[in-house]
Amino acid sequence: MTSSADPILALAGIRKRFGAVVVADGIDLAVRHGEALGILGPNGAGKTTLFGMVTGNVRPDAGTVTFESRDVTALSPARRCRLGMARSFQVPQPFSGLTVFENLVTAAAFGAGEHESATYDRCAEILERCGLLPLANSRAGTLRLLDRKRLELARALATKPRLLLLDEVAGGLTERECETLVTLIRDLRNTGMTVVWIEHVLHALTAVADRVVVLHGGRLIAEGTATEVVRHPAVAEVYMGIPMDA
C-alpha cells in the first residue's frame, strides 16, 4: 500500500561505471512528494547519468529505482514516462521539423497516452504557461535558446508528470531569461509537482530548491539547503581545491 509519507522516488544502492570511470558508487537517495531537490556536482560527476538511470535511458550495474512505491528498475523509459515521470535534456531535443504545437501534441499523445485530439486544449494551456503560445506554429528548429529550453520543459509537462527531472535548463541563458525560467519552475513546484533539478547556475537553483545534494566521485558528498552545501568543507574542496582540513 502507498502512503504520501513514502518518497515519490527512491534510489537504493545504485552503482554505475563506464570502464574505469565510476559515476555511481552505491547511491541512496529519497525524494519526497512535492519536494524541489537540487543536484550539484562538477562537470563529469555523473549527474546526467543519474537522471538516465531514474528515467530508464541508462541501466545501472546494481541497485533499484522505486517510483511511487513501485520498482521500475527494469522498465523502459516509455513505461516510466506513462507512470508519471518526465525529464528535460541538457541539450534540447525537439522534433526540429515539427511545429512547437505539434511537438507538444506528440509528447502528450505518446507520453500521457491520450488521443491526439483530446490533448489540444491542454497543450495550448501548457504553451501559454511556458510563454510559447505566440510561437505555437513556428518550427521547433527555428527557436532561440530560451524558447528551446521552454519547449523542452513544455514537452515534459505535456506527458502529465508528477515527477519532473530538469537537466541544466538555466545554462546559457541571460539573467532576465533565467529569472523567467525560475519563476515558471517555482510556479510548477507550487502546484505540488515534485521537481529534481540538476543545475550549475547556483542562484537559480537556490531560488527553487528546498534541499540540495552534491554528487562527486560516485557518491553524494553533501546534503542540506543550498547555503549549507556551498559552505560544506567537502564541497569547497571539490569546487575550489580548498583542503577539508584548511
Ligand SMILES: Nc1ncnc2c1ncn2[C@@H]1O[C@H](COP(=O)(O)OP(=O)(O)OP(=O)(O)O)[C@@H](O)[C@H]1O
Ligand atoms: N555512454 C557513456 N559511455 C561512456 N562514458 C560515459 C557515457 N555517458 C557518460 N559517460 C561518462 O561518465 C561521466 C559522467 O557523465 P555525465 O554526463 O553523467 O556527467 P555530468 O555530471 O552530468 O556532467 P556535466 O555537468 O558536464 O553535464 C563522464 O566522464 C562521461 O564522459
